Amino acid sequence: MSVEQVIDALRGRFADLDFSPQPLLVRPDGTATEQMWVRVPPERLVEVMTFLKENEETLFDQLVDVTAIDYLNFPGAEDRYGVIYSLLSLVHGHRLWVKCFVNDPDPEVPSVTGVWVGANWLEREVYDMFGIRFQGHPDLRRILTWEGFPAWPLRKDYPLRGQGEREQYEVVTRESA
Amino acid sequence: MAVLPPQPSTLVPEDLAGDGATGDLWTLNFGPQHPATHTTLRMVMELDGETVVACTPHIGYLHSGFEKLGEHLDYNQYVTVTERINYVSPIANNITFHHACERLFNLTLTPRCQAIRTICAELARIQDHLLCVGAAALDLGAMTAFLFGFNEREAIYDLIEEISGSRFHPSFTRVGGLMQDMPPEWPAHVKAFCKKLPAALDDVEALLNRNRIFIERTKGIGYLSAEDAIAWGWTGPLARASGVRRDLRKDEPYLCYADNWDGKGSSGVDFKVPISRGGDCLARYLVRLEEMRQSLHIIEQLVDNIPAGPINVLPEGKVGLPNKREVYFSIEGLIHHFELIMTNRGFTPPVGEVYGATETSNGEQGYYLASDGDKTPYRIRVRPPSFIHYSTFEKLVVGHQISDVVAILGSLNIIAAELDR
Numbered sequence: 216m217s218v219e220q221v222i223d224a225l226r227g228r229f230a231d232l233d234f235s236p237q238p239l240l241v242r243p244d245g246t247a248t249e250q251m252w253v254r255v256p257p258e259r260l261v262e263v264m265t266f267l268k269e270n271e272e273t274l275f276d277q278l279v280d281v282t283a284i285d286y287l288n289f290p291g292a293e294d295r296y297g298v299i300y301s302l303l304s305l306v307h308g309h310r311l312w313v314k315c316f317v318n319d320p321d322p323e324v325p326s327v328t329g330v331w332v333g334a335n336w337l338e339r340e341v342y343d344m345f346g347i348r349f350q351g352h353p354d355l356r357r358i359l360t361w362e363g364f365p366a367w368p369l370r371k372d373y374p375l376r377g378q379g380e381r382e383q384y385e386v387v388t389r390e391s392a
Numbered sequence: 393m394a395v396l397p398p399q400p401s402t403l404v405p406e407d408l409a410g411d412g413a414t415g416d417l418w419t420l421n422f423g424p425q426h427p428a429t430h431t432t433l434r435m436v437m438e439l440d441g442e443t444v445v446a447c448t449p450h451i452g453y454l455h456s457g458f459e460k461l462g463e464h465l466d467y468n469q470y471v472t473v474t475e476r477i478n479y480v481s482p483i484a485n486n487i488t489f490h491h492a493c494e495r496l497f498n499l500t501l502t503p504r505c506q507a508i509r510t511i512c513a514e515l516a517r518i519q520d521h522l523l524c525v526g527a528a529a530l531d532l533g534a535m536t537a538f539l540f541g542f543n544e545r546e547a548i549y550d551l552i553e554e555i556s557g558s559r560f561h562p563s564f565t566r567v568g569g570l571m572q573d574m575p576p577e578w579p580a581h582v583k584a585f586c587k588k589l590p591a592a593l594d595d596v597e598a599l600l601n602r603n604r605i606f607i608e609r610t611k612g613i614g615y616l617s618a619e620d621a622i623a624w625g626w627t628g629p630l631a632r633a634s635g636v637r638r639d640l641r642k643d644e645p646y647l648c649y650a651d652n653w654d655g656k657g658s659s660g661v662d663f664k665v666p667i668s669r670g671g672d673c674l675a676r677y678l679v680r681l682e683e684m685r686q687s688l689h690i691i692e693q694l695v696d697n698i699p700a701g702p703i704n705v706l707p708e709g710k711v712g713l714p715n716k717r718e719v720y721f722s723i724e725g726l727i728h729h730f731e732l733i734m735t736n737r738g739f740t741p742p743v744g745e746v747y748g749a750t751e752t753s754n755g756e757q758g759y760y761l762a763s764d765g766d767k768t769p770y771r772i773r774v775r776p777p778s779f780i781h782y783s784t785f786e787k788l789v790v791g792h793q794i795s796d797v798v799a800i801l802g803s804l805n806i807i808a809a810e811l812d813r
Contacts, residue, residue: 240744242498250747276622282760282773289764290743299760301747301775305622305638312747333625336783344459359452359812368460369771375464 218251218309224272225253225263232259239312252299252312257324260315264330267302267311275302275311278327281337283345287371296322296347317347326352344369417445422797424453430527430801431808435785442793447786454812462772467493467739468713468732470772472563477757477774478810480523481516483552483562484752490565491646492748492759496741497711499568501647503654503699508574510648510661511582511694512555512564513750514687518589519548520753520805521629521680528677528802529600532609537596544592547585554578567739568712569704579695586688586695593684600677610673614788614800617671624787625780628755629683630804632667633675639665640751647750648690654699661690673803711739738767754778754805778810 222236235254238247255263267275280301286292294316302311315324326349328334338349339358346367349355357364365380366373423434432453438446458477462470467490474489475482487509494501501509526541549559555574556562564571600606616626621634631638641649642665649660666682668675704712713732718725731737741763749758755777762771781804788800 238744240496240742240746242742242744246498248495248744248746252745278625279756280758280760280773280775284745284762284771284773289762289770301758301760305636308643310747331625332620332623333780333783336779337625340779357452359455361452368457373460375460 218249218311221267221273221309221311222251222253224270225267228266228270229259229263232256232263250310250312252314255313255315257315257317260313261325261327261330264300264313264327267313268330273304273311274306275304277303277305278331278333278337279303279310281327281334281341283341283347283369285345285369285371294318296345298324298341298347300327322347323350324348325350326355328352343367346370416440420794424450431806433782433806433808433811435797437789437794437797439794442795444789444792444794444797447789447797449782449785451782451808452812454808456813458813459772459774462769464768466767467567467741467769470769471565472561474774475561475563476809477776477813478520478752478754478778478807479560480805480807481520481753482560483512483556483564484516484520484750485757486563486565487513487516487647488748488750488752488757489759490567491750492746492761493567495748496744496746496761496763497567497739499705499711501568502702502705503656504573504701505569505703506647506653507694507698508555508570508703509565511691511698512552513647513752514690515548515551515582517687517753518684519545521684522548524753524802524805525596525677525680525684528610528673528799529596529606531798531802532606534599534603534606537599540592540595540599544589547588551578551582551585554581566704566713569702573703574698579698582691582695586692589688590685593681597681607674609796609799610677610803611670613673613792613796614803615670615672616784616788618669620784620787621671624784626755626784627777627780628751628753629679630676630755630781632665633679634671635667635669637665637667640749640756641665644749648694661693663687663690673799676803740767741765749775752777754807754810755781774813776810776813778805778807779813782806782811 225234236251239250239252241247267273278300283296283298285296286294295318298315300313302313317324324347326338336358338352339355341347342349342355343357343359344367356362366378417438417440420437420439422437424432434450436448437444458473461473471486471489474485477485522541522545526538530538552562553559555578556564556571616634618635621631621636645660647653651660653660663686666679668679710731714725714728719729743763743765745762747758747760749756757777758775760773761769764770789797
C-alpha cells in the first residue's frame with residue numbers, strides 16, 4: 216500500500232476537495248523525498264481525518280505529531296499558519312502529512328481529539344506556542360507556559376530574547392506573600 | 393445535625409451533612425520538587441482514601457524554548473541543544489537530529505560513520521535503559537539494582553568521553569559525519585564493556601525478576617492495551633510492552649539497521665525486537681531489560697568490523713567540514729572550511745520541509761525541519777516521546793493506590809527536559 220494509493224483513495228472519497236499532494240521537499244536537482252503532504256481546508260478537517268483513520272486502504276491508526284509553522288517570511292507562502300498533522304499507519308507502514316492553513320486575526324482549526332485521543336496535549340502545545348485555537352478541544356489551556364502569559368512565543372514576530380516578560384514579574388517578598 | 397429515625401442496630405457508615413457533596417475527597421500536590429518525580433514535574437491528585445480518583449499533571453517547569461533557539465542556530469550549532477532534550481541518552485539525540493538534517497541535504501553517510509553512529513546509538517539505549525530499570529526499582533525501595541545500573545552507566549560515560557571528549561554532552565555528530573574519528577583503541581574498550589555488562593544485567597535480574605515485592609508492585613499496575621497505546625501515540629519500549637509490533641530500526645531502517653549500509657551488500661545488523669503483551673509496569677521493565685541484551689548483540693557484531701575510510705562525506709558537497717589537516721595545508725580545504733564557518737556564509741539547504749526519526753530509548757524521536765534556504769532552519773520541531781507518553785498519565789493512574797503512582801511514573805521513563813523542551 217503506497218502513498219499514491221492513499222491519495223487516490225482520498226480523491227475518490229472527496230472529489231470536491233483539492234488536496235494538491237506534493238512531496239515535503241523538492242531539491243534543486245529535482246530529487247524529492249518520498250514523504251508526501253496534502254492540503255485540507257479547516258472546515259472539512261475532521262471529516263477527512265476520520266476517513267483517513269477508518270478507511271481500510273488508508274488506516275492511519277496513529278497520530279504521530281501535531282505541530283504548526285508560522286509562514287510569515289517563508290518564500291512563496293500564501294497563508295500565515297500551517298497546522299501540520301503527521302499520520303502513521305502501523306498496519307501498512309506508510310506515513311502522510313496533512314496541512315491545514317489558517318490566517319490572522321482569529322486562527323482556528325477543529326480539534327481532532329475525537330479521532331485520536333492522543334491529540335489532546337499536542338494541540339494544547341500548538342495553542343500555547345502559536346495561539347491557534349482548536350475548536351471543540353476538551354481542555355484548551357496553555358501547557359508549557361502559564362495561564363496569562365501575554366504572547367505566543369513560537370510566532371515569527373516574537374523575538375528570541377522575549378518581550379520583557381521577565382522584567383514584569385511580580386517580585387514576591389516575605390512581606391507581600 | 394439532623395436526627396435519624398430509629399432502626400435495628402446495624403452499622404452503616406454515613407456521610408455527615410456536607411461531606412457527601414465532595415465525596416470525602418482530598419487533594420494532594422505532588423512535586424514540582426519531589427525525589428520520586430526525578431525531575432521537575434508536578435501533578436495534583438484527587439484522592440479517595442489512598443485511591444487516586446483524578447490526576448491533573450502540570451508541566452512546563454523546564455521549558456527553555458529549544459524549538460525557538462533552533463531557528464537562530466545553524467545545522468551544526470543546534471546539536472549542542474539537542475542533547476539537552478533527553479539528557480539521559482544524549483548522543484542518541486545528536487544522531488536523530490543529524491539524521492533529519494541529512495535527509496534535508498540528501499547525504500549518504502560513509503560506512504565508517506554509520507558503524508560508529510550505530511554503536512553510539514546502542515550504547516545510548518543501554519545507558520538510558522539502565523537508569524530507567526534501576527530507578528524504577530529504586531522508587532519501589534530496591535536501592536541495589538539502581539547502583540548496579542549506575543555503575544555500568546559510568547562505564548558508558550567513559551566510552552563516550554573517550555570518543556567525543558565529553559562525558560555528558562558529547563555534541564558528537566556533524567552534518568554528514570562526526571566531530572572526529574574514534575581513537576584506535578576505542579573498539580577494544582567497547583568490547584571489554586560488552587563482556588562486563590551481562591554480569592551486571594544478571595545481577596539486576598537476580599535481584600528483581602523473582603522478587604515478590606517488586607513483582608506485586610508492578611504486575612497489573614498502569615495497564616494500557618495495545619489499541620489504547622496506538623491511539624495515544626505511544627512508541628518505543630512502552631508500546632512494545634503493550635504488544636505493539638513496531639520498531640523503527642526494523643520498519644524504517646536507517647544506519648546499520650538497513651541492508652546494504654556499507655554499499656558492499658552487507659545485510660543489516662541482526663537483532664530481535666522484544667515484545668510483551670502484559671501492558672503493565674512489569675512488562676515495560678522486562679522489555680527494557682531484553683532490549684539491552686539485544687543492543688549488546690548489535691554492538692558485538694559491529695565493533696570488530698568498523699569499516700576503514702573517511703568519517704565525513706566529501707567536503708566538495710559543501711556540507712561536511714573538511715578535516716583540520718586539509719584546512720591548514722591546502723587552499724581548497726581552507727575555502728571549504730570558511731564557506732561553512734564564516735557568519736556571512738554557511739549552509740545552503742534546499743527550500744522545503746523534511747521529517748526524520750530514529751528509534752531512541754524512549755521511542756520514536758523525530759525532527760520536523762522546515763528550511764527557507766537560509767543557513768539556519770526556519771523551524772525545528774522535535775517530536776518528544778516523553779511528552780506524548782506523559783499525556784496518558786491520568787488514564788494510567790486513576791483507580792490505583794497512591795504508592796503506585798511512582799511505580800507508573802518510573803516505568804514511563806519521563807525525562808522532564810524532553811517533556812518541556
